[in-house]
Amino acid sequence: MQKGTSTAAGLLLGFALDRVLGDPRRWHPVAGFGSAASALESVTYADRRSAGALHAVLLVGGVVGLGVGVRGLGLPVTALATWTVLGGHSLAKAGSEMADRLEAGDLAGARALLPSLCGRDPEVLDADGLARAALESIAENTSDATVAPLVWGALAGIPGLLGYRAINTLDAMIGYRNDRYRHFGWAAARTDDLANLLPARLTGLLTVALAPLVGGRRTAALNAWRRDAAKHPSPNAGVVEASMAGALGVRLGGRTQYRHGTELRPTLGDGPAPTVADLHRAVHLSKIVQLASAFVAALWAVIRR
Secondary structure, eight states: OOHHHHHHHHHHHHHHHHHHHOSOSSSOHHHHHHHHHHHHHHHHOOSSHHHHHHHHHHHHHHHHHHHHHHGGGOHHHHHHHHHHHOOHHHHHHHHHHHHHHHHTTOHHHHHHHGGGTOOBOGGGOOHHHHHHHHHHHHHHHHIIIIIHHHHHHHHHHHHHHHHHHHHHHHHHHHOOOSTTTTTTTHHHHHHHHHHTHHHHHHHHHHHHHHGGGGTOOHHHHHHHHHHHGGGSSSTTHHHHHHHHHHHHTOOEEEEEEETTEEEEEEEESSSSOOOHHHHHHHHHHHHHHHHHHHHHHHHHHHHHO
16 A cells, blocks of 8 residues: 555544544543653753753654554554544533533533633633533634644654654643743744644644534634634634634633633634534534534545655
8 A cells, every 4th residue: 555545544444433432432542742851840840941941852753653563553543543543522522411411501611611622720610611621622723623733744754753742742832822832832832833833724624614504604614714813812712712703703702711711812703702502502613613624634645645
């Protein structure tokens, strides 16, 4: 089997495994990477950008090196790597459960579920705040959990799959602007921004194209992206959140409370604040975008070879 065709088949098979099985229940490699990163941080940490850059190079470089070492094993390993780095099934499941709990009036259950979606402080959010937080997380993580790893798998095979997940996981661990990580986490955050430039824009394009399947309008999604995305502090989250807001005809952003403090985020999209029904639509659109991205990545892998 030609290399491009083998990569494409491995990406599609790994995507199917994620859809059917979800995340590995035991011995998850991403959790293992997180434990290794925490252990290494106790050695490499210093309140300097150079120390954070070394930390990132050691971890991401080690994972990419592992990917280079096993990439010759072909389709089965590509499929296994794809399955382990994707998180789209878990994302959609958590989003649906959040919508169901809010629909049932179970605020306590919805608040308990929110940390699996994002880092907001659930105790200060009412039902509308929980719906908005979940929807924004669905939008951003459609790219981070599925589209981005598939794009990097199409571009660089197994090293791309594993390397992207290492970068994204490291950003989630130390890419914060608090006292401890403002300098040490700088390299991880900037690397994650660069790694997501292309995937976020592919996610935005697919969201615009597929908006009518959830009752949205392509022009509204595209206009929200063009008008509002640049207002967001993240060069990538703004794209996916604004296009999702436009596709659903809702308004995202505003006062956002995290455990470390409060941020006033820019307004993305027109229309009312999102409701539980909009959260259901967002989960459905996320699933469609993820599926479309799998076929785009597979086609890309074949064409590149």
